[in-house]
Amino acid sequence: MKFRRALPLLALLAGAAPALALEHLAVGAAPAVLYDAPSQKAQPLFVVAARSPLEVIVGLGQWVKVRDSSGDLAWAQRADLDGNRTLQVREGGARVHAKPSSTAAVVFETDADVLLDLVKAGPPGWAEVRHIDGQRGYVSVSQVWGL
Secondary structure, three states: OHHHHHHHHHHHHHHHHHHHOOEEEEEOOOOEEEEOOOOOOOOEEEEEOOOOEEEEEEEEOOEEEEEOOOOOEEEEEHHHEEOOOEEEEOOOOEEEEOOOOOOOOEEEEEOOOOEEEEEEEOOOOEEEEEOOOOOEEEEEHHHEEOO
């Protein structure tokens, strides 16, 4: 009998799982100022380069609390972000392969902090990416930040 009462709660929790997924946005075409509070009158903390990926923590109207690749939390104006998805190469650089396999041919290599456009999530552990110069391939998700 107790199990039947728990079913609606379990169904509700199962439906909430997608809401727990991380959301990432990229800074638009121009650099963005990040603040310590959701106001232009707040203290500016730092400037983030154009196209940089940011993890969305919470939205508050025209402001979004975000985390950058170094783990810093700050507030950004929603207007400074766009829906394009980018990934930032982690320290040590990355190898981008022709297929989602570490044994596939390497299409190109990148240095740390290079930004790659996310084309789509690939098979588990991989993402299809495009370099700004047009080269495409697959990168291991362990080598990038922003997914």
